[in-house]
Amino acid sequence: MSATDDHPLSRHATQPTRAIHDRIAHDLAIAIVGGRYQPGEMLPGEERYSAEQGVSRTAYREAVRVLSAKGLVYSRTKSGTRINERLRWNILDLDVLAWMFEAGPTPEFLRDIFELRTVVEPAAAQFAALRRDGQDISRMGHALEEMRRFGLQTPEGRAADQNFHSLILTATRNEALITLATSVTAVVAWTTRFARDERKESRDPMPDHDAVFDAILRGDPEEARLKMLMLIGNASRDAGMSGPSAG
Incomplete structure (x- = not known):
């Protein structure tokens, strides 16, 4: 050659x-x-x-x-x-999200996407607690089992994490929210990967996910909203932010 x-x-x-x-x-x-x-x-x-x-x-x-x-x-x-x-810029386009993280996300960009999650996901968890059915619960439970089995250090575990968040949006029965599922779950995946691979964060996120699932399972919308807020706040800190609304 x-x-x-x-x-x-x-x-x-x-x-x-x-x-x-x-x-x-x-x-x-x-x-x-x-x-x-x-x-x-x-x-x-x-x-x-x-x-x-x-x-x-x-x-x-x-x-x-x-x-x-x-x-x-x-x-x-x-x-x-x-x-x-x-x-x-179409920030929520899947390619643009990938490029932003590959180039190195700025603190401002991380703040923006965690604020997006704070706006969308707690409300989604609230609606899901009111409208979920048995199939939704079964699928969410399976996603959590896969997260626990593989761990978020693996592609399989991160895929299960994405699926769990997507299933919550699906369970809202709100078409406008469901259209956000692909972008929101991509954000979940990228921020998790960033925290694990770049910041070497090793906190166990399963208790936060279990708490959200338990509230949805019990049909408690306010508790589901609060537990999702807690999950996002902890994920934000894992990514190096002081909280989802940090300035």
Whole structure:
């Protein structure tokens, strides 16, 4: 293998077009959310980028379309592609969430997503306590068993944790809340992973989850709300915040 063949950019030539533009979108997104490009700044033009990185202009254009669809950039005819203001970013998009955590979440970003959880999940637990049925209870109980069996250090345990939180949203029987389930559970997964992998947090979260489940099982909406608030507050501290509403 030659030195040229071993260069990471040369490998673009042998990858499918889909993989190439996804990789370009990923690299540009990390640069954007990580602050290398600031709102209002221009991305490199397609001709320059394709020449410097050894990729096709078509793949670059496709990558820019991906970023535009997620609100990170906007394009104007004859004036190039610029970085959008942060308030226009689709923060709850699954890819954008992943990019934010990969780039290194800021304290402000962590605060924002824990405040989102504080707004949504305690109310969801309250409604779930009123509206859950036997199947909901069975599925939540199974998710807790899987969390306990595998632990949150493993992908399987984190998947069970996501499922538990998703099942609570489903049990609200509220379509508007249920549409948030994918984003909220992704936030749960990323913050848990951040606390475990980056901060080396080892606190056992099972008592908090068990307490929420017990309140839902007993049909006690106020207790379910309070126990979910406690769960989120502890998770926030695990992630290095003083609390879900820390300023």
